[in-house]
Amino acid sequence: MAHAKTTSELVTIRKSLELAQLTTFVPKIPSSDIKPADGYLLSAPFAALGGLSPSEKKIFTAPLPLRQRYFRIQAGFTNRWQFPYGLSCDLLGTAQANKAFRVCLNETLKRIMTADTPVSLSGEPKVQTSSLALEIQVPWSHLPPQSQKGIELESLRLPSNQAYPYEVIFSHTQQMTKDMEPDVALECLGFIWELHRIYLFKSKTLSQLLISAVESMNINGSENQHRSKKESKHNKQSNSAAQKTKALCKQKSKMKKITISLHVEDPDITRTAFAIALKNLYKTEPEVEEGDVVGVLAAASVLQFPSLFQKCVSIMKNGICSANVCSYYCTACKYKQETLATDCERWLEVNLVPELSSQIQLRKIPQELLQKVLRSPRLFTFNEFHLLKTTLCWTYLQLNPRIQIIPSHETILTFFSRLPKICSFLEREAGQRYITVFQSLRLHGITSSKHLEDLRQINFLPLPWLMQIVSNHYHALENGGDMILQGDFSMQAIRFGLLLKQEPRHHEEIISIYGFFFEIKAVRHEASVYSFYIQRVKHTDPALSFFTAERCPVSLRQEREVKYEIKAQCLMDGKWREFSTDQLTQKFGITKPSCKSQVLKARIPSIPVYVTYALLFPSS
Template sequence: MAQRKNVSVFVTPRNSLDLLPLTRLVPEAPALDTKSAHLYLLSAPFAVLGGLSPREKEVAKVVPLHQRYFRRQAGLTNRWQFSFSPSCDLLGIAQANKAVRVGLNETLMRIMSVDAPVSLNTERKTWKEISDLRAESKGLLVQYPTTKPKLRNRLFSQQGPPHERLFSYTQKVTEGLEPDVTLECLGFQWDLHRMYLFKSQVLANLLASAVLDHGMHYTDNRTVKETRCYKRRLLAGRDNKKLSERKQKIPKVTLVLDIDNPDVTRFAFAAALKNLYNSQMEVNEEDVLEILATASELQFPSLFQKCAQVMRSSISPANVCSYYSAGCKYKQPSLISDCERWIEVNLVIQLGSQIHLRKLPLELLQKMLRSSRLFTFSEFHLWKITLCWVFLQQNPKIQIIPSYDTVRTYFSSLPKICSFLEKEIGQRYIAIFQSLRLHGITSSKHLEELWQINFLPLPWLTRILSYHYYALEYGGDMAFQRDFNTQAVRFGLVLTQEPRYHAEIISIYGFFFEIKAMRHEASAYSFYMQRVKHTDPIISFFTAECSPVSLKKEREVQYEIKAQCQIDGKWEEFTTGRLTQKFGVKKPSCKSKVLKMYVPPVPIYVTFSLLFPSSLA
């Protein structure tokens, strides 16, 4: 192991603004290649952080260091320049520091290169040497990797262990009052004050049992009254001799609490005990799940409700799945409904484009796909997201959300004996794809992809194509789709503060419609759709060339325009209801009913649902 040597610095007197020592720079020295090259590669980040380059790690004798230099400020831009060439890479130091913080996961431990011909997973001794070097350079406790998953614990390297931090906080709150309760839990002894333990039913019961064991029976009404007065006077901060004398007579008790919940960490336990002393509950969003589990174990109702409130107001793609699981575990229907409502709106927009999609439970995904309030830009978007979800379930070690081309290539490369859903590993996903409205995928390009990917069973593809053939043959009639709530084809728009106008052209069975969303004033919005002729210049050449064209002058359509937005943390929904109208190619019959709403300038998610009823009926 390389050692660092303190060297005195000789500096001429200068202005304090011009002097700032660079402690990381040391001169290079010739290396002695006594170990394999891969050890140098793996130890490079830690050696750089320790002030030594990888080649200086195995120096037999410490080379005398030269006088260190100082950097000077260059102008008023607060930039620094050197009059010499530094002996180490400053950018490399930053990257090494980042590498130390991130660590090595299972994928990186299996990587073998020219510099590291032996995988790290099979070289435990090398990893131990590197960890020892990291401990020497960082001064922190190093835990060697094991096959068993470890609980997430927060380090207190700078602020001290959690029980010591809690003791400092309680001393400030109680103005130095001597603790009279010792709680043994999670390997620590927590010094507490009994008058604050009554917010937790578990701690209150433990305290009552301990008091009875010490022969302190407070069943007498007078004693209970004196105890309440004692607590009231302590809270009021009054100082008198009788109070201090009575306090000295109360013996200190020790409580033992066993918690087997793996979600309860020492930091979360300290945060829960801290809230025993607070009139207003304080919960950090980063540790809300652990604090919620601790509040449940301690039966701390006010803290539990505060955690649930923080979770409902901080739902995001990174935590929505874990929040939903916590709501189901602790039976919180309001938290469950808020998570489901968030997924209904943001499944396509946010969650579908992030790796957190993998954590979405199968039952929840199926429920969301069947929801009538689910927002999507088209039915094909839901197909892509569902296919990506299956890909992530089959490849749990993927750390980056793949592109659709990657997912399509993966399933296309599987053996062509049968489709994926007909295989044993794919049968558990059949119910999810049955929840999709695959008949709403009408583009010839998208249908060709469904055929080539070899994912859906052949009878499914045949049925979808037969639906399209029948609809084109009979002027757009969707005779096999009669339930509007579960079979209408959906198209969506998102209207933000800028731009104020959004319009798109959609095509279905030879009929073209323009869906529009506009913001007129600061809080006035309108949404509608209108039929467009196939010869209208607003239709692009590509759309007109690749889409069938219907020459019918009128087409009966069942439609619904629905707008959703979040106002003051609550989701609001505005809708025209289900309407039936014959759309022509000229005004006024070409325009639908206009949905108007007056809401603050927030993102609005608009869904247009269409269904062509059978004209034969």
């Protein structure tokens, strides 16, 4: 009997040792004081497995009834089977649950609405939440029936990821007014905004509405007093009772809230933007975030709030980038802000090719703005072909508005080459409106035979245009480089560009025009001093690549008269600065010193620097 007991004890000990050995691989939840709201989230991974971890005693639950749970059979094709009799054997599932447990709980995660309970699990005080909800619901209940019908349409102006508009101004107005009761109710955008009349006079619109409302109220009050005097003659009451009634009427008239209404049709004005504009009525200095600036500027225009309007314009001027330049330009045109529109045009002149050409925002450029930028003498480009590629991409995006990723140049060529070959694209009905855009390009500056062949194959440009380009090239090659188009240097010179950002200190590039080779150079010295110049290179120079030396035409002329201009542009102290050699004419030889142009030196403390080298070969 004792032997049997000993045997059973040994079996029990062995099982406990095996279980202990097994559970050593099971991660345990660290013991700590956990709030019920946080504990429910932390226990969710283990509850999803259908059991408890070895160190858990209970699973936290939400106050609401939970959805019925089922044991999982298999959690993915690569996971282990779920055993129905315990969590300890499901090592992989427990490891995954422990990994989810170790994720930090931030406020955003706590506010996520789970599938089991439709309540927020954040640790915010319930009193504050209920008071805000009450403040939000009360104004809606006071709306007239017509306004309540328009709530569904007006709610589209409030993005789902933004806070309620009343929350934007509630805390600030309470702090500024020291819990003063609001005495003005503004009906606007399907919402009632509770305000204080002493702060409304920064807005010309609201002040006029308030004055009109007060005047109408005074007229109605005087009529009521006149009626009460007539009624008092017929009523025999004591003088003391009449005085008390008058005092109460005056007190009620003083405490009565004035309601004004403002109709807004501008689609740029969202409820959040309007709330930010109203909040700035209570501030000494306007404060606007860049992400809300377009809507707030529109609201400031409707409210006739000059200081806030100018603040928005200033923010937009200092924050122009590829993501907002088009929207800022349209806003500037809409509200007649010429300086802002000029700044947007100036930004596009230097960033159209190097930055915007590779971003999907290129499609948002209006056609008239693109034409204006293409014709600007300050436009920066690496060469004329890069500008043509950018314009082709813009046209492709106009024809394919659903495209959300910038296409490659090969994709664009394939798209246009697959169109019917009846006529060129610009001669079609769909392409005729883009003719003026491509007339703004300097197509005679595209001298590469490969690039011209690509243009011929896609059948984009009219055949007479291509014939004229080829004819101009043939004429220049036959006449030692003399160009036909040389009447207007600012519109007909061939442009090349260098973009200077960080290291290296030396930037150079070999260019070829009608058998003549030049090296455009930019050198950065100490103390942010730059030197820019052009230097002629012999066709036998080692700097030329093998392909260039073998395939490109070569001119044996010892001298070549060149009309050129070197221009450097940069942004300094928020304003665009321009350094230029002006238009110069020089005969370039193949030996020093005649092979080198005049050097443009400039002190430029900021980067990037946009350097343009424009060349034209006059008749010689």
